[in-house]
Amino acid sequence: MSIIDYNKLISLHLSGEISREDEQALQQWLAAAPENRAVFAKLEKIWRAYQPREPDDIPDRELVWSRLEHSLQLQPAAQPPALLHADHPVTRKSWFSDNYFRAGLLAAAAAALFFVYTTLQSPATWQTHATGYAQTETLELPDHSLVRLNAGSEIRFAREFADSVRLVALQGEAFFEVVPGTRPFVVKTPHAEIRVLGTSFDVYARGEKTEVIVTEGLVQLSAATAVDRGRVLLHANEKSSVRAHHAPAPAEVVNADYLIGWLHNRFVFHKTPLAEAVAEIERRHAVHIRLVDEALGNLTMSGAFEDRSTDSTLQAFCLALNLNVAREGDTYLILRRD
Template identity: 30%
Template sequence: MDKSVNKNILFESFSGRATPLQKKLIEQWLLEPQNREQYYEWLDEWENQFIQILPNTEDALQKSLQKIAQNEAYLTPISVEPTPNFFQHNFRWLAAAAVVLLISFGVFIARDYIFYKRYQTAFGEIQKIQLPDGSQVSLNANSALKVARFGFGTKTREVFLTGEASFSVKHTIDNQRFTVKTDKNFEVEVLGTEFNVYARQKEAKVVLNKGKVQLNYLVGKATKQLTMKPGDLVTFNPIGQAKVQQIAQPQNYSAWQEHRFVFEQTPLKEVATMIYENFGVKIEFRDEALSQRTISGTFHAENADELLQVISELLEINFNRQDNNVTFFE
């Protein structure tokens, strides 16, 4: 780390008192990726020591109204006597509210970036992540995971998942709970275990390989809880109701970590959804009956083309691909 930039210089910068030379040094210092984590840590420390500068919505409102009033000649046609209507009567308040909303939104986005580290995978990409507490995460394709930058493993063990991921959670001496939150009205709470969470647009489900987890979920406005045991598969319907079933090989649901795809009498329509979610390739069927044909077996595929070829040869059907659009036909 460049010793020319230290905590005192950054604190001066956060307070708005840095000199032009110091600002230039900080800019150059931040070009090094390893310095950015230190920057966020010292920013968090500074915010905890000093009163934060939050958006003054009242001041913003008054300034906006004054500016609008000063420019009313440009906002109102001079040659025509306008007929009062709701929009004109409330224009000042709407404009001021928009200003306040934009300020608040900007502050929210900035704080979210500062306090959380985001992992994102593209179509066809799988990412291995080791969290600060020693827990392991495999993030499937087309997924995102958000983790607190500061205090993870001591103050909190919450992560936010969109898409699909497998977790191997490390047990802590103080029995601190590990929570996976989703935007599908459910969360998974554990101590130490291995499980797979699937929270995509069309479906949500959790599979427990070993250990014990508790699901907290919403059905309407009611909060419910469910304790899973190894081998349990819990699926959620569109209104949030949970269905539990015992499966013989829960590890098959996380086979994607090794680029393996396991099918057990799976309709091609469901396979098509899986291919789209993982590789971004949209599949259509020339005949609806074709979409109901099933496939079984375990197949290794690094990309969509490999999997499409396997399906074509196994079922003796044809496909035509144009960019990311595929049509199956007999």
């Protein structure tokens, strides 16, 4: 089991609902390494800090996650300056329900700690590769699998894979061509786990969403920060996605080669909010784009656009949505037509 898998045992232990067999497995894991005990201590502190409260005393969601980030001592993820986020209201019933909420919070903490844990485990044995804006990179992993990183992405993996599993951690987007083997190949993102033996697939992991599109072979997708992790099996030309604290969506039949447009120098969107599309242009072109009216970020767009110059790409975007684009110094402005 990985650190994310042990999150369930830790949650059961802290809630007093763990079985004798699971408690024994957890204690063996804790005794195996000081790094494991350090992770447990962090998660226990978070669990104890968020006792159930009366409804009128429940803090807002942003405050809770701010405290979580502080307790983990993690730096906020860098974002493009013009990246906009749509607000998704969350009811108290679904968000705050005593142990269920704390279990979800713990799962999120465990997922966030995964990147820290891989470094703590043995710093000399882990490699990190990151791409900046307007950069891509192709890497060969220790088993000779190939990974192509999209702009603004980061991957971590062991210099030599373990005997039992080929494990990598990803934030951003990457296309994997996995060499077949008897050991499972596992990709961890902040909110999902992707497990295969030998296949080709794309992983998009940004914000609270992880999306997987399979071009060849068979992929298993499960959630990492949901109480019910769920499992979805994806075949070639199928996709699914996981959002924070939710199980994976059902498999959907797609044209995989078409949707993974960045490999072919295209932008491809399907009911994508303009704010998300703009953020993708910023990453791939290393530019600053501002939506003059933030409400424009909720407009959705579908279609394929050739990735040419920034001016040409934005003109095509705006033409599709009946908008205008202008320049103000080094910033591109997207605004409504008069």
